[in-house]
Amino acid sequence: MIETILNILEISIWAGIAAVGFGILFNIPKKAILTVFLLGFGAGFIKTFLLHFQINIVLASLVSASFVGLLSIPLAHSIHQPPVVFSIPAVIPMIPGFYAYETVLSIMSFTFLEKDDAKRLVFMDAIFSNGFTMLFILISLSIGVSLPLLLLRKDTVKKIEN
Amino acid sequence: MDTTNRLKQVADLLLEISSLLMVSGANTNRVDLNIDRFASVLNCESFSLISQKTIILTVVDIKTGENYTKVKNLPSHKIDFTILSLISKASWNAIDQDWSLSRIRNEIKSLKDQKRYPRIVVLIAVSFAGAGFCKIFGGDYLNLLVAFISTFFGLLMLQETHRRLFNVYINVFLASLTASTIASLGVYFNLGTQPEAALATSILFLVPGVALINSFSDLLDKNVLNGMVRFANGVMTVLAMALGLFIAMLIFELK
Numbered sequence: 502m503i504e505t506i507l508n509i510l511e512i513s514i515w516a517g518i519a520a521v522g523f524g525i526l527f528n529i530p531k532k533a534i535l536t537v538f539l540l541g542f543g544a545g546f547i548k549t550f551l552l553h554f555q556i557n558i559v560l561a562s563l564v565s566a567s568f569v570g571l572l573s574i575p576l577a578h579s580i581h582q583p584p585v586v587f588s589i590p591a592v593i594p595m596i597p598g599f600y601a602y603e604t605v606l607s608i609m610s611f612t613f614l615e616k617d618d619a620k621r622l623v624f625m626d627a628i629f630s631n632g633f634t635m636l637f638i639l640i641s642l643s644i645g646v647s648l649p650l651l652l653l654r655k656d657t658v659k660k661i662e663n
Numbered sequence: 664m665d666t667t668n669r670l671k672q673v674a675d676l677l678l679e680i681s682s683l684l685m686v687s688g689a690n691t692n693r694v695d696l697n698i699d700r701f702a703s704v705l706n707c708e709s710f711s712l713i714s715q716k717t718i719i720l721t722v723v724d725i726k727t728g729e730n731y732t733k734v735k736n737l738p739s740h741k742i743d744f745t746i747l748s749l750i751s752k753a754s755w756n757a758i759d760q761d762w763s764l765s766r767i768r769n770e771i772k773s774l775k776d777q778k779r780y781p782r783i784v785v786l787i788a789v790s791f792a793g794a795g796f797c798k799i800f801g802g803d804y805l806n807l808l809v810a811f812i813s814t815f816f817g818l819l820m821l822q823e824t825h826r827r828l829f830n831v832y833i834n835v836f837l838a839s840l841t842a843s844t845i846a847s848l849g850v851y852f853n854l855g856t857q858p859e860a861a862l863a864t865s866i867l868f869l870v871p872g873v874a875l876i877n878s879f880s881d882l883l884d885k886n887v888l889n890g891m892v893r894f895a896n897g898v899m900t901v902l903a904m905a906l907g908l909f910i911a912m913l914i915f916e917l918k
Binding site: 511512515516517518519520521522523524525526527528529530533545581582583585586589590592593594596598599601602605606609639640642643644646647651 | 688689690693742743744745746747748751752779780784785788789790791792793794795796798799800863864866867868870872873875876877878879880883901902905908909912
């Protein structure tokens with residue numbers, strides 16, 4: 502049990518590091534680096550934790566991206582940055598790169614390499630299951646990141662009208 | 664005549680701000696909001712058609728009803744969240760302190776000189792991110808090292824080709840080819856427990872995450888055209904990455 506928790510923590514720390522790495526690539530302000538690390542860590546922890554209990558990866562991504570989105574509202578006020586500055590880098594480690602990789606490799610094998618019909622059927626299955634998982638994870642991530650905007654749109658507009 | 668001249672300057676300024684936001688990786692709604700805030704400070708109303716390469720903007724003087732329309736072509740995109748943050752802050756300050764036209768212009772000019780992180784810092788940070796991805800996909804520490812090295816050289820390749828102003832997809836292809844060739848060596852010599860994880864994650868630094876996330880948040884906002892354009896750009900990048908990976912795998916005869 503303790504070993505599992507330590508393992509999840511280790512993965513989450515690396516998720517935080519990945520978030521900061523991408524944050525620096527996107528040139529986030531220096532003040533936001535710690536926040537990005539903590540958000541990436543938290544999101545990685547929730548996602549790995551849910552995955553450990555056999556929860557579907559799309560749902561796990563939606564929950565952890567929503568965690569990032571919701572937490573970014575109070576954080577935006579406390580460190581005076583717009584929410585996207587730290588919510589986008591924090592969800593980047595959850596980008597379904599592996600599914601994209603599998604989808605593309607299956608497409609390539611299906612089109613160029615495999616001649617046997619039975620095996621091509623397997624690739625067909627891989628293309629659809631990986632491709633749609635990738636698409637749904639992407640949608641989940643952007644819903645999570647957009648939550649502050651979707652929830653607070655009215656408030657912001659009200660401030661402008663005053 | 665005086666109002667027309669002022670409106671012209673306002674239009675120039677607002678176009679400058681929206682183009683900065685757009686190339687720095689803001690979604691369409693954010694550009695709209697910021698422009699509206701600045702326009703309200705300057706006693707104008709603004710209406711805009713925002714696309715990835717061109718922005719058309721009309722400003723209307725609230726008092727006289729005079730209007731002025733201008734079109735601006737955008738420079739190439741380079742994601743910079745510091746600029747997003749600074750412009751957003753400036754827009755709120757402008758409303759609070761009722762900034763004048765010249766004050767806003769000076770602020771925008773000064774924030775364009777913002778420094779980016781030094782190149783070596785970016786290289787190392789992104790390489791650590793590549794290693795982090797490898798850990799998430801279940802690699803051990805030897806795989807992490809392979810992912811680190813291949814990301815490092817892949818990004819180095821991307822920066823070098825970017826300077827020579829090739830087509831952006833060719834840059835991505837070359838970077839992907841470099842990174843996956845190095846990671847394929849790991850698979851070829853069977854380093855670590857999960858060499859495939861290192862290969863799959865070596866090219867993930869190229870994933871157009873901002874484009875794809877912005878694409879879907881634009882679609883959620885019903886900015887369908889911009890959403891589709893961003894999605895198409897993202898897909899093109901992914902295809903260029905996949906081509907590089909595919910060629911590396913052909914070279915090493917991996918399946």
